[in-house]
Amino acid sequence: MYRYDEFDQTLVDERVVQFRDQVQRRLSGELTEPQFKPLRLMNGLYMQLHAYMLRVAIPYGMMSSEQLRMLAHIARRYDRGYGHFTTRQNIQYNWPKLPEVPDLLADLAKVQMNAIQTSGNSFRNTTADQYGGVAADEIEDPRIWSEIIRQWSTLHPEFSFLPRKFKIAVTGSPNDRAAVRFHDIGIVIVEGDGGEIGFEVLVGGGLGRSPFVAKTIRDFLPKQHLLSYLEAILRVYNQLGRRDNLFKARIKILVHETGTEEFARLVEDEWAQIKDAGVDLSVEEVGRIKAYFAPPVYEALDADVAEFRAQRDADPDFDLWAGTNLAPHRQPGYAIVNLSLKPEGGPPGDATADQMDRVADLADTFSLGEIRVTHEQNLVFAHVRQADLHELWTELTAIAMTTPNMGLITDTICCPGLDYCNLANARSIPVAQRISRRFADLKLQHNIGELRIKMSGCINACGHHHAGHIGILGVDRKGEEYYQITLGGSGAEDASIGKVIGPAFSEDAVVDAVATVVNVYVAKRKDGERFLDTCRRIGPEPFKEKLYGAH
Amino acid sequence: MALIKDGAFVDDAWTTVGDDDPVPGDQPAIVGFERWQRDRDQLLARGAPLGVRLSSDQPPALIADDLGHFDVVALEFPRFGDGRAYSYARLLRQRHGYTGEVRAVGDVLRDQFLFMHRCGFDAFEVTDQTEIGHWQQALSEISVVYQPAADDRPPAPTQRAAT
Numbered sequence: 271m272y273r274y275d276e277f278d279q280t281l282v283d284e285r286v287v288q289f290r291d292q293v294q295r296r297l298s299g300e301l302t303e304p305q306f307k308p309l310r311l312m313n314g315l316y317m318q319l320h321a322y323m324l325r326v327a328i329p330y331g332m333m334s335s336e337q338l339r340m341l342a343h344i345a346r347r348y349d350r351g352y353g354h355f356t357t358r359q360n361i362q363y364n365w366p367k368l369p370e371v372p373d374l375l376a377d378l379a380k381v382q383m384n385a386i387q388t389s390g391n392s393f394r395n396t397t398a399d400q401y402g403g404v405a406a407d408e409i410e411d412p413r414i415w416s417e418i419i420r421q422w423s424t425l426h427p428e429f430s431f432l433p434r435k436f437k438i439a440v441t442g443s444p445n446d447r448a449a450v451r452f453h454d455i456g457i458v459i460v461e462g463d464g465g466e467i468g469f470e471v472l473v474g475g476g477l478g479r480s481p482f483v484a485k486t487i488r489d490f491l492p493k494q495h496l497l498s499y500l501e502a503i504l505r506v507y508n509q510l511g512r513r514d515n516l517f518k519a520r521i522k523i524l525v526h527e528t529g530t531e532e533f534a535r536l537v538e539d540e541w542a543q544i545k546d547a548g549v550d551l552s553v554e555e556v557g558r559i560k561a562y563f564a565p566p567v568y569e570a571l572d573a574d575v576a577e578f579r580a581q582r583d584a585d586p587d588f589d590l591w592a593g594t595n596l597a598p599h600r601q602p603g604y605a606i607v608n609l610s611l612k613p614e615g616g617p618p619g620d621a622t623a624d625q626m627d628r629v630a631d632l633a634d635t636f637s638l639g640e641i642r643v644t645h646e647q648n649l650v651f652a653h654v655r656q657a658d659l660h661e662l663w664t665e666l667t668a669i670a671m672t673t674p675n676m677g678l679i680t681d682t683i684c685c686p687g688l689d690y691c692n693l694a695n696a697r698s699i700p701v702a703q704r705i706s707r708r709f710a711d712l713k714l715q716h717n718i719g720e721l722r723i724k725m726s727g728c729i730n731a732c733g734h735h736h737a738g739h740i741g742i743l744g745v746d747r748k749g750e751e752y753y754q755i756t757l758g759g760s761g762a763e764d765a766s767i768g769k770v771i772g773p774a775f776s777e778d779a780v781v782d783a784v785a786t787v788v789n790v791y792v793a794k795r796k797d798g799e800r801f802l803d804t805c806r807r808i809g810p811e812p813f814k815e816k817l818y819g820a821h
Numbered sequence: 822m823a824l825i826k827d828g829a830f831v832d833d834a835w836t837t838v839g840d841d842d843p844v845p846g847d848q849p850a851i852v853g854f855e856r857w858q859r860d861r862d863q864l865l866a867r868g869a870p871l872g873v874r875l876s877s878d879q880p881p882a883l884i885a886d887d888l889g890h891f892d893v894v895a896l897e898f899p900r901f902g903d904g905r906a907y908s909y910a911r912l913l914r915q916r917h918g919y920t921g922e923v924r925a926v927g928d929v930l931r932d933q934f935l936f937m938h939r940c941g942f943d944a945f946e947v948t949d950q951t952e953i954g955h956w957q958q959a960l961s962e963i964s965v966v967y968q969p970a971a972d973d974r975p976p977a978p979t980q981r982a983a984t
Contacts (some may be wrong), residue, residue: 281965425937431904
């Protein structure tokens with residue numbers, strides 16, 4: 271993975287000093303809270319319901335074991351012993367105290383981490399496919415370009431006061447595991463005519479109160495021009511994006527109101543003027559960054575690992591886990607392992623300091639000391655020998671991270687909701703916990719098959735409910751928490767926005783409603799059909815009938 | 822208000838003139854874009870330097886052909902969060918080749934000085950509470966930049982290539 275050089279480290283160290291000064295000015299009363307707010311928001315520090323919340327960037331979800339140990343230390347030293355992994359592959363701490371935040375940031379800087387631009391109206395953490403560099407279906411490693419974007423977008427002088435926040439995601443595979451079509455800019459690495467590798471560029475995707483699937487504005491961008499093309503998009507957006515209405519300020523509204531073709535023309539016109547003006551990196555600099563992501567030295571192993579097969583045959587629990595929580599690795603004899611942060615009844619995406627420490631140790635033993643965070647709020651070990659899987663599974667089971675539910679109904683994406691967030695209208699974690707208990711029976715979950723529930727506690731859609739096969743949106747109805755259900759969304763390469771099925775359900779009724787939806791699917795599905803496929807084939811009526819027919 | 826230029830407080834020789842106020846005939850004056858459009862000939866007939874002030878929805882392309890007439894282009898920040906003028910400043914410098922003064926006016930805060938300077942601003946109208954030490958600190962506290970802009974700081978990729 272990427273390692274800071276003297277330039278990267280100097281910037282982060284200086285940023286800590288700068289922020290320490292800003293905090294000091296706040297504590298001394300020189301700055302009022304309204305004056306301090308824009309400064310703390312440029313460094314990931316939010317004021318939540320009960321306390322400050324600090325969001326720490328994990329660039330495209332990549333961490334070393336050393337970094338994860340530091341995150342554990344921070345959870346213990348500055349927080350209440352846990353952290354929450356987010357859909358931007360970041361981690362949030364819910365209880366830091368303002369006077370201690372500079373020390374916290376200094377600790378992070380010791381392991382090449384920071385909280386720069388994890389909030390505010392600028393570039394947020396660039397996210398990427400968590401299987402970068404190891405996926406069997408990958409065209410090229412998205413992390414190289416994510417790191418290049420990370421550097422270019424850090425403290426960008428022209429684009430630090432955009433109309434609204436700005437999120438970029440990169441995938442190197444046709445199978446989209448990074449939800450790129452719901453990003454302000456989605457970048458898909460593609461193979462052009464003649465085998466040249468480049469980028470398909472999509473803009474204007476997003477969730478929130480006006481969800482849009484991103485539109486392609488360029489089918490093929492030669493690789494060397496990525497940054498100048500991004501700069502052109504951002505320059506158009508910075509000048510023309512709406513600033514009169516917070517809710518219409520994202521680029522998705524500009525693209526929608528301008529029209530995709532016209533927007534693409536504006537970008538192309540701007541790009542024509544800057545494509546050779548020195549924004550793009552030299553071949554040497556791209557090569558320098560690429561070298562950090564060179565494949566590790568793997569052992570030459572057989573694709574068929576008899577020991578692994580025998581262990582699966584002998585141990586049904588292990589077999590069940592291997593069936594859901596592993597992904598194909600490009601190197602024979604290896605596997606990608608998903609660590610579930612969705613145990614039965616647990617808050618999705620949370621990990622304790624003790625769990626983090628243990629995961630760091632296991633990563634050192636089994637996966638070259640490297641850990642990844644997924645946008646679905648789980649963790650990944652990307653380089654595990656298949657022969658080691660049973661031993662790893664045993665160790666992970668001891669810390670409750672082997673729930674065999676990847677992609678299943680209890681693998682819920684969930685925002686913090688009203689338990690923490692001052693934007694929320696409703697609690698989301700308790701509903702996720704109840705769904706997780708309701709469908710805890712593994713046989714049942716596996717019988718239902720792939721079903722992605724995504725839940726947000728308010729219209730801002732941090733829990734991606736629009737993109738859920740089943741989406742759940744918390745709404746406030748005269749002071750009571752209600753939950754609206756949407757069906758048929760997808761955050762993958764077949765991206766779609768779920769449609770509201772009908773009136774919202776009370777807190778007591780929402781889990782039963784989900785169960786009703788699932789029952790309709792199970793009754794109507796044809797062989798091999800996922801929930802999403804059935805939903806798309808039969809439409810909303812059969813679900814409506816069962817959900818509301820009796821009334 | 823006070824004016825920072827070339828790293829120091831300077832006396833502001835310029836008068837900013839409202840759209841319907843009389844323009845002094847013999848003093849440097851900054852007028853709004855509408856005034857410039859309306860009274861162009863009279864303004865040019867004066868024997869004193871002229872500047873123009875653009876609001877945040879007036880891109881510099883509007884005055885691209887007239888830049889030779891202006892010694893100052895003032896770009897407004899109606900609130901610090903409205904970042905359009907960062908793009909405008911770069912376009913003035915890097916697309917239109919403007920070499921006169923580019924002045925930041927409006928909600929100009931010390932925590933923005935570095936970004937403004939990088940985008941090509943070289944004069945800053947600030948509140949009287951601003952100290953010159955703030956300016957120096959803001960421009961020096963982050964010494965690494967990653968991307969080329971309208972300033973002469975060498976970006977990290979360039980520096981890496983040189984080492």
